[in-house]
Amino acid sequence: MPSTAGFVKKHVTDLACETRVELGLSPFDRLDPHALAEHLAIPVRKLSELRDENPRAAEYFLSRDPGAFSGVTVFYGTERIIIYNDAHSPARQASNICHELGHGLLLHNPTPAVDGSGCREWDQVMEDQAQWMAGALLIHEVGLVTALRRGKDVGDIARRYGTSKDMVTWRINMTGAYRRARQPARK
Numbered sequence: 001m002p003s004t005a006g007f008v009k010k011h012v013t014d015l016a017c018e019t020r021v022e023l024g025l026s027p028f029d030r031l032d033p034h035a036l037a038e039h040l041a042i043p044v045r046k047l048s049e050l051r052d053e054n055p056r057a058a059e060y061f062l063s064r065d066p067g068a069f070s071g072v073t074v075f076y077g078t079e080r081i082i083i084y085n086d087a088h089s090p091a092r093q094a095s096n097i098c099h100e101l102g103h104g105l106l107l108h109n110p111t112p113a114v115d116g117s118g119c120r121e122w123d124q125v126m127e128d129q130a131q132w133m134a135g136a137l138l139i140h141e142v143g144l145v146t147a148l149r150r151g152k153d154v155g156d157i158a159r160r161y162g163t164s165k166d167m168v169t170w171r172i173n174m175t176g177a178y179r180r181a182r183q184p185a186r187k
């Protein structure tokens, strides 16, 4: 019997693959996070657009400490809005937006837990699911295995999918893609 974690990963992967199909993407196509946000009717805003509303906070995360903020989902009742740090590289932005959209696809609501600074927090299980979803949305397993089989390297694959090389390496490790690429292709 598969473990619960394995079962959840499969469910998240299936949902990611179905979502890619809804967007008309083949396993080899790059997913545009903004097109996905539009498809899900979740508004996405750049942190730099919020300069006028909260110049000090925006400036801090854009210039002084960009690593400290990648993206967040803000709730207004049942509606959610994603704010992401556009000071990050395009590859990081894609990952961060897909992570937040992953929370939406999985219908995660913020946990009632509130930390010392008053921020809403997700729990770690939801975080792991959202990160798995981001990886599965951006890098399709079949596309990944096929690319390796064709002799593409991590850099080639990262460029194709518009992700970081770290994301590709993580997906390869998590999906056993090297091992699968060495096996004969299934008919």
Ligand SMILES: [Zn+2]
Pocket: 099, 100, 103, 122, 126, 127, 130
């Ligand atoms: Zn998250």
